[in-house]
Amino acid sequence: MIPGIGVLTQNTLWCFSQMKGAIETGVTEADIISTVEFNHTGELLATGDKGGRVVIFQREQESKNQVHRRGEYNVYSTFQSHEPEFDYLKSLEIEEKINKIRWLPQQNAAYFLLSTNDKTVKLWKVSERDKRPEGYNLKDEEGRLRDPATITTLRVPVLRPMDLMVEATPRRVFANAHTYHINSISVNSDYETYMSADDLRINLWNFEITNQSFNIVDIKPANMEELTEVITAAEFHPHHCNTFVYSSSKGTIRLCDMRASALCDRHTKFFEEPEDPSNRSFFSEIISSISDVKFSHSGRYIMTRDYLTVKVWDLNMENRPIETYQVHDYLRSKLCSLYENDCIFDKFECVWNGSDSVIMTGSYNNFFRMFDRNTKRDVTLEASRENSKPRAILKPRKVCVGGKRRKDEISVDSLDFSKKILHTAWHPSENIIAVAATNNLYIFQDKVN
Amino acid sequence: MEFKLEAHRIVSISLGKIYNSRVQRGGIKLHKNLLVSLVLRSARQVYLSDPCPGLYLAGPSGTPMALPQLPGEPAAGPAAGWGEPAPPAVPAAWQETQPHPERSAVPDAQRAVDAEPAAPGIDAGDAVLGGQAAAGPAWRLMEGPREAAAGGPGNPAGASEVFPEVARAASHHCGRPPGGEDQPGALGATPRGDCCCAKEEAPAPPPIGPRKRGAAGAGGVGGPAGCPAPSSTPLKKPRRDLEEPSSGAAAEEEEEMETGNVANLISIFGSSFSGLLRKSPGGGREEADGEENGPEAAEPGQICCDKPVLRDMNPWSTAIVAF
Numbered sequence: 001m002i003p004g005i006g007v008l009t010q011n012t013l014w015c016f017s018q019m020k021g022a023i024e025t026g027v028t029e030a031d032i033i034s035t036v037e038f039n040h041t042g043e044l045l046a047t048g049d050k051g052g053r054v055v056i057f058q059r060e061q062e063s064k065n066q067v068h069r070r071g072e073y074n075v076y077s078t079f080q081s082h083e084p085e086f087d088y089l090k091s092l093e094i095e096e097k098i099n100k101i102r103w104l105p106q107q108n109a110a111y112f113l114l115s116t117n118d119k120t121v122k123l124w125k126v127s128e129r130d131k132r133p134e135g136y137n138l139k140d141e142e143g144r145l146r147d148p149a150t151i152t153t154l155r156v157p158v159l160r161p162m163d164l165m166v167e168a169t170p171r172r173v174f175a176n177a178h179t180y181h182i183n184s185i186s187v188n189s190d191y192e193t194y195m196s197a198d199d200l201r202i203n204l205w206n207f208e209i210t211n212q213s214f215n216i217v218d219i220k221p222a223n224m225e226e227l228t229e230v231i232t233a234a235e236f237h238p239h240h241c242n243t244f245v246y247s248s249s250k251g252t253i254r255l256c257d258m259r260a261s262a263l264c265d266r267h268t269k270f271f272e273e274p275e276d277p278s279n280r281s282f283f284s285e286i287i288s289s290i291s292d293v294k295f296s297h298s299g300r301y302i303m304t305r306d307y308l309t310v311k312v313w314d315l316n317m318e319n320r321p322i323e324t325y326q327v328h329d330y331l332r333s334k335l336c337s338l339y340e341n342d343c344i345f346d347k348f349e350c351v352w353n354g355s356d357s358v359i360m361t362g363s364y365n366n367f368f369r370m371f372d373r374n375t376k377r378d379v380t381l382e383a384s385r386e387n388s389k390p391r392a393i394l395k396p397r398k399v400c401v402g403g404k405r406r407k408d409e410i411s412v413d414s415l416d417f418s419k420k421i422l423h424t425a426w427h428p429s430e431n432i433i434a435v436a437a438t439n440n441l442y443i444f445q446d447k448v449n
Numbered sequence: 450m451e452f453k454l455e456a457h458r459i460v461s462i463s464l465g466k467i468y469n470s471r472v473q474r475g476g477i478k479l480h481k482n483l484l485v486s487l488v489l490r491s492a493r494q495v496y497l498s499d500p501c502p503g504l505y506l507a508g509p510s511g512t513p514m515a516l517p518q519l520p521g522e523p524a525a526g527p528a529a530g531w532g533e534p535a536p537p538a539v540p541a542a543w544q545e546t547q548p549h550p551e552r553s554a555v556p557d558a559q560r561a562v563d564a565e566p567a568a569p570g571i572d573a574g575d576a577v578l579g580g581q582a583a584a585g586p587a588w589r590l591m592e593g594p595r596e597a598a599a600g601g602p603g604n605p606a607g608a609s610e611v612f613p614e615v616a617r618a619a620s621h622h623c624g625r626p627p628g629g630e631d632q633p634g635a636l637g638a639t640p641r642g643d644c645c646c647a648k649e650e651a652p653a654p655p656p657i658g659p660r661k662r663g664a665a666g667a668g669g670v671g672g673p674a675g676c677p678a679p680s681s682t683p684l685k686k687p688r689r690d691l692e693e694p695s696s697g698a699a700a701e702e703e704e705e706m707e708t709g710n711v712a713n714l715i716s717i718f719g720s721s722f723s724g725l726l727r728k729s730p731g732g733g734r735e736e737a738d739g740e741e742n743g744p745e746a747a748e749p750g751q752i753c754c755d756k757p758v759l760r761d762m763n764p765w766s767t768a769i770v771a772f
Contacts, residue, residue: 090476094476181478199479230479282456
C-alpha cells in the first residue's frame with residue numbers, strides 16, 4: 001500500500017485486472033511484446049510484437065450492472081503490420097519486429113496509428129463496419145454478377161446491420177528513408193507531420209506524402225570511424241510543434257527548434273549531467289546511454305531512462321536533472337555479468353501518469369517501479385501469474401541487497417534476468433497501467449473503493 | 450593485476466559479441482556495437498596502462514605504451530590484428546610485406562611472444578597504434594578482397610596461406626579500390642572479414658611453432674595450409690583461440706601469450722574502431738575518404754538510395770565485420 005501515489009486518491013492500491021497472452025511455459029519469440037501504447041483517450045490499447053503483429057484492445061463500456069468492474073480491455077483488432085523483408089543489396093534481413101506504435105488523435109470515426117519496424121513506418125486505419133449494403137441490381141447476394149437479361153426490376157440497395165467487423169488497412173507506407181535502425185517515431189502536435197529517428201538521423205514526414213521526407217537531424221560523422229554517439233530516442237513537444245528532443249547514447253539530450261534552421265544539427269538546448277567520477281567503470285558509457293525520453297504531459301519536463309536510473313529534467317535547466325530515481329542500483333556491482341549476458345543492453349522505457357505526478361519504469365524479475373514525485377515515495381510491484389487473481393491487490397516487493405534477507409524479500413542473485421519489463425504504458429487520465437512481461441500483457445488498475 | 454585480468458576477460462567477451470553481431474538477424478546493430486567498442490577501449494586502456502612487471506606487456510622498456518616498433522614490422526601496423534578472432538581482416542592490406550600472412554593476430558602474437566617474449570605482441574599493437582591512419586582506411590579495402598574471398602578457390606599467394614581468402618586478398622589488396630558497393634550483402638550477413646586483406650600483421654619474427662591451443666586445424670599459427678576453404682570455419686577457430694585463454698589459462702606463460710594476443714587485438718581494435726585515438730585521417734585513407742565523400746554529399750535530405758547507403762555503411766560495417 002503506497003499512500004500518496006496516484007492522481008485520484010490519496011491511497012492507491014494497485015490491483016490485478018487482466019492478463020493477455022498465452023500461459024504456456026514456452027515462449028515463442030514472435031509473441032514477445034515489443035511495444036505498448038494507449039491512445040489519447042485511453043479507450044484503445046495497442047501492442048506490437050516481435051512477429052510484426054499489432055493487437056488492439058478496446059475498453060468495454062462500463063455497465064451499470066457491474067459497478068465494481070471497471071471497463072475491461074478486450075481484443076478489438078489484430079493484424080499483421082510488418083513482414084520480414086530481405087534487403088538483397090546488402091544481404092540483410094529486416095526484422096518485422098514492431099519497434100514503436102504511436103496513435104494519432106482521433107478526428108473521425110476511424111482510428112489511426114503509426115507502427116514501425118527497423119526500416120519502414122506504416123500508417124494504419126482501423127475502422128468499424130457494422131452495416132453492409134444489400135439489394136444490388138447487378139450482383140446477387142453472393143456478389144456474383146447477374147445475367148443482365150434476367151434483370152427485370154430496379155431497386156436501390158439498402159444498408160442493413162451486420163456483425164461488427166473491425167478492419168485495419170494500411171493507408172500509407174513510409175519506406176526507404178532510413179539507413180540505420182529506426183528507434184522512435186513521434187506524432188507532432190500539428191497532427192500533420194511526424195518524425196522518425198534512427199541511430200544517426202531524424203526525418204520529418206507529412207502524413208500525406210510517402211515518397212519524401214525531410215532530414216532534420218544528421219549526426220553521422222564524415223568518417224564513420226569517428227562515430228562516438230548515436231541517437232537513441234526522439235520525441236516532439238506535446239504542444240509546441242516546432243520543438244523536439246532527442247537523446248543520445250552518451251547520456252545527453254538535445255532540444256531542437258525547427259524554426260531555427262532546416263537542419264537541426266545545432267541544438268537549442270543541451271542537457272547533460274556531469275559524470276560522477278567515483279562511479280567510473282568499464283561500463284560507465286553503456287549505463288549512461290539513454291534508452292527512452294518522454295516529455296511530461298505539461299511539456300515542462302522531460303524524463304530520461306538510462307540503465308540504472310530515471311531522471312526528470314526541467315527544460316529550463318540544462319546542467320543537471322531536477323530529480324534522479326534509482327531503479328535498481330543493486331545491479332551496479334553486477335555490471336560485468338550483465339554485460340556478459342547482454343542484459344546491460346536492455347532498453348527500458350519510462351512513462352508519466354496523466355498528471356505528471358508519478359513516473360513508472362520496468363526492471364528485471366518482472367518487477368516494475370513507480371516513483372511519486374511529490375511524496376518521493378516509490379514502490380516495486382511484480383507482474384506475475386501468481387498475483388493474477390481478479391482484483392488481487394499487488395503486494396510491494398523488495399530486493400535485498402545484502403546481509404540478512406527478510407522473509408518476502410528476494411536477493412539480487414535470485415532475480416530472473418530473463419523476465420524483464422521493458423515496455424509499460426499508463427492510461428492518459430486514469431490509474432490504469434499496461435505492463436508487458438515478455439509475451440504477456442498485464443493490466444492493473446487502482447482499487448475501486 | 451586483477452584489473453588486467455578483468456580487462457582481458459572483458460576484451461574477450463567484447464570481441465565475441467562483435468563477432469556474433471555479424472550473424473544476428475536484422476543486421477548489425479550500430480548502437481550496441483558502438484557501446485561494445487567503447488567497453489573495449491576502456492578495457493584496453495586499463496590493460497595497457499597498468500604497469501605490471503610480471504606480464505610481457507611491460508616489454509624491455511618497461512613501459513607498455515612506449516614500445517618502439519620493431520624493425521621490419523610493417524609501419525602501418527596491420528590492424529589485421531583486430532580482425533583476428535574472426536577471419537583475417539587486414540586493414541592495411543598493402544602493408545603485407547610479410548611472406549607469411551598470419552591468419553590471425555592471436556596466433557601471430559603467440560608466435561611473436563614465443564620468439565621474443567615481451568616485445569612483439571605489444572609492438573604489433575603499438576605499431577597499429579602508430580599506424581592508425583593506415584589501419585583505418587585499410588578496413589574499407591576489405592570490401593574489395595571480399596570478392597576474392599567470396600570466390601573461394603585456391604590460394605594463390607602460396608606463402609602461409611592459412612586462409613585462401615587472405616592470400617587472395619593480399620594479392621588484391623594494395624591499391625585496390627574499396628569496391629564494396631557492388632558487393633551484395635556487404636553488410637553484416639556475410640563475413641566480410643574473411644576477405645580482409647591478409648592480416649599479416651606480421652610481426653617480423655618468423656612464424657613460430659603453431660600455438661596448438663584448441664585450434665581445430667585451421668588455427669594456423671604460422672600455419673600453412675591449415676586454413677579451410679570455407680570462410681566460416683576460420684572465423685570460428687580464431688575465436689576459439691581467443692576465448693580459450695579467457696576461460697582461465699593456468700600457466701603463467703600461457704597467460705602471457707594470451708594477454709599478448711589480446712593486447713595486440715584490443716590496441717588495434719579499440720583505437721581504430723572508435724576512432725578515439727586517431728585525430729586526423731592518415732595518408733592511406735584517401736581512397737576511403739573519396740569513397741565516403743561521394744555518398745556523403747548526396748546524402749542529407751535525400752531518400753537513401755541503395756548505393757550511397759551501401760557505401761556509407763561499408764566502412765563501419767567493414768570495421769565490425771572485419772573483426
